[in-house]
Amino acid sequence: MTLFDVAVLGTIQGLTEFLPVSSKGHLLAARYLFGIDDTGGLAFDAFLHLGTLVAVIVYYWPVWVGMLRAVFKNDEEGKSKRKLFAKLCIATIPAALLGFLFEDILTGYLRNPHLLVGGFIFTALVLALFDHFARRQATIARAGYKDALLIGVAQVLALLPGVSRSGMTMAAGRARGLSREQAATFSFLMSAPIIAGTGLHSLSSLLQLTSLPPGYLLTGFITSCLCGLFAIDILLRIVKRASYTPFIIYLIIMAGMVFYVIR
Numbered sequence: 001m002t003l004f005d006v007a008v009l010g011t012i013q014g015l016t017e018f019l020p021v022s023s024k025g026h027l028l029a030a031r032y033l034f035g036i037d038d039t040g041g042l043a044f045d046a047f048l049h050l051g052t053l054v055a056v057i058v059y060y061w062p063v064w065v066g067m068l069r070a071v072f073k074n075d076e077e078g079k080s081k082r083k084l085f086a087k088l089c090i091a092t093i094p095a096a097l098l099g100f101l102f103e104d105i106l107t108g109y110l111r112n113p114h115l116l117v118g119g120f121i122f123t124a125l126v127l128a129l130f131d132h133f134a135r136r137q138a139t140i141a142r143a144g145y146k147d148a149l150l151i152g153v154a155q156v157l158a159l160l161p162g163v164s165r166s167g168m169t170m171a172a173g174r175a176r177g178l179s180r181e182q183a184a185t186f187s188f189l190m191s192a193p194i195i196a197g198t199g200l201h202s203l204s205s206l207l208q209l210t211s212l213p214p215g216y217l218l219t220g221f222i223t224s225c226l227c228g229l230f231a232i233d234i235l236l237r238i239v240k241r242a243s244y245t246p247f248i249i250y251l252i253i254m255a256g257m258v259f260y261v262i263r
Contacts, residue, residue, distance in 0.1 A: 003216055005036045010220035013048040014055065014227025017195075018188055018235055020127055020167030020247050021254070023049070025116050028161065029258050032113055046202030047217065051224025053195040056188050058225075059232050063189065084189075087143060091152035091169075091186075092193045098156055099198075112161060113262040119162020120255035126171045127244045127251075134174035143186050147176040151186065155194070162255075165191065167247075180239035188232060 001009075012030055016023040027045045031038050057064060063084075070081035143151065154172035158165035166187045173183025238246075 001037045001212070001216070003219060005034075006212075006216045006220045007223050008034070009036065009044075010048055010051060010223030011227050013045070013220075014052055014224040014229075015231050017049065017052040017191070017224075017228055018056075018166055018184075018231045020123065020164045020170055020244060021251055022119060022123060022158070022162050022164035022167065023052070025119055025162035025164070026254075028113070028116055029254060032258060032261050043202040044212070044220075046198045048220050048224045049195045050199035051221045052228035053192060053199060054221075054225045055228030055232065056192050056195075059229055060189060087145060087148035087186075088190050088193065090145060091148040091155065091190045094149075094152045095155040095159060095194055096197060099159055102159075113258060115160065116162040117255045117259045117262075119160055120251045120258070122157075123162065123164045123167045124248045124251035124255075127167055128248050130171035130175045131180075131244050134177070142182065143173065143176065143178060147173070147178070148186075148190075150176060151190070155190070165194070170244075180243075181236060184235060184239050 009027055009030060012026050013023050016026045024045060027048070030036055063081075066077065066081040067085045070078040070085070072078075151169050151172040154168040155165055157163050157168045166184075169187040169190065170180070170183040173186055174180065178186065
């Protein structure tokens with residue numbers, strides 16, 4: 001890969017991690033559509049996710065500080081933040097457990113372009129279905145423990161290529177009565193532990209790649225982080241005013257483009 005290729009992949013990762021369109025799917029699609037070398041493969045893609053991990057930590061810094069403060073404080077805010085931390089842990093368990101148990105099997109399918117096309121279409125259908133039938137107004141103030149578990153189960157589907165993690169979790173949040181903004185916020189927060197796990201797991205493999213200089217890795221990390229910050233902000237603005245329809249249309253177009261290239 002050239003330095004420009006790395007910057008392109010970092011930008012794609014940052015922009016698509018939090019949008020309901022599948023960042024992993026887009027990183028793979030970019031390689032097919034633009035002819036980018038697949039150096040590092042899954043390990044490099046997972047490393048780029050660390051940039052978006054920093055983005056979600058920075059954007060929601062007061063929330064993370066509040067959860068840390070809750071370790072030492074037993075006031076109402078402390079209790080609330082401890083409950084939030086517990087919900088994030090509950091939501092993370094299903095995908096983390098299945099990802100660990102079936103890592104070898106999943107790895108064999110993650111670079112399959114035909115499954116990628118199906119994943120894009122599946123994400124579009126799920127977003128359309130759940131958003132259509134969801135109540136227009138939130139029925140609950142915030143996700144409860146049961147909601148967190150069910151949203152976490154939905155996140156398991158994102159282990160498949162082309163299936164969007166944020167798309168599945170936001171759709172599940174809508175199904176549980178959360179507003180689009182609430183569903184997006186919880187989805188962003190619960191992305192942190194799963195991104196951290198996959199990203200750190202990839203480091204040992206990636207550092208063995210002598211074909212990617214440190215400067216390339218830094219470029220990918222920075223572009224991913226900056227674009228991730230932008231994507232969080234823009235998505236929250238969009239969902240306050242509109243539905244998921246633009247993303248649904250986009251996913252169908254992307255599926256068609258990838259299918260045309262690989263057919």
